[in-house]
Amino acid sequence: MSGVQWRGRLLESVSKNNNYDKIPYMQLATVRGDGRPANRSVAFQGFHGGTTGVLFQTDSRSPKAAEISLSSWVEACMYLPDTQEQFRLHGQASLHGADTPNDLLRQERCRAWAGLPHEIREWFSGPPPSQIPKSPPEAFHHAVPGPKDSPADSFVLGLIDVMSVDYLDLQQGRRQLFTRPHPDERWSLTETCA
């Protein structure tokens, strides 16, 4: 019940804040191999089916993909400036490419790919992100899969199995903590100090 509550509120907040940017971003924190934190914006791609699992897109060749394979714990922070709300989503992330055995995730990956603008789709067929180019960029100027084609191999969906949500409403001075100690357990809700 409480899980449904934060899920619905997040979707409602995203829809209220979509006037300045069509893509809702959240910042995804991971832990690097050396134990230091890393943090970057990722595009929120909605929920996995009817669950409380949160989807985001990434490049399988990016440092964050390597970090998640080393340590799956992440915290995504979404701040919504128009309504002054914040959602902190803590959980474990997994990455899903073309070979995922989960039919629904495969469909969600194709749907996310189809929704990307051309210039973003182009990136996934280009050189690996965050690396110093070894070949001239022209070497990567080959055909970019279209929105209805199979996604580029490097395009993967991240799925956060959310274990706790720290919700803050700055306008109301209200904070709620939703927790689920184990995936099989029910969500519980605690009101805390803002």
Added chain:
Amino acid sequence: MSGVQWRGRLLESVSKNNNYDKIPYMQLATVRGDGRPANRSVAFQGFHGGTTGVLFQTDSRSPKAAEISLSSWVEACMYLPDTQEQFRLHGQASLHGADTPNDLLRQERCRAWAGLPHEIREWFSGPPPSQIPKSPPEAFHHAVPGPKDSPADSFVLGLIDVMSVDYLDLQQGRRQLFTRPHPDERWSLTETCA
């Protein structure tokens, strides 16, 4: 030279994006005691004097203050939706309250306090953040220091000694990495793949 370059660009980008929210927020990632990441929005309070040290405000009683005292490495991510730019600031954070021996930091703390709206100043005199209230909220309803008074004891300035900046311009498809391996060394700049 390169350090001055990213500092000027960040200030320019913040001023171009301040139409939807007067307070520019960034998301601050830390590592918890159990090795998992944490992530939340903090208000960007400008630079420490003429340096490349980045200031933010926090409550000395908050979990992030405890995390920083355990492990000082942080990464702040600032996404600016109007110009579609991202700054990832990686470095070590320190916290500075009323007893800081640094005169400039003491002045910056008072200036940051004076710029806070009343309802935020009220929080620093209220119960500790993120905790389940043990006393009724009325127990904390005492006088709130005004903008020209000494800041509440719990109001501390965080200072990030930035060691690297990963700058991404989504509109231009451009990425630049500014690094400074040691505080005494010069900044260097590398162009990488977006």
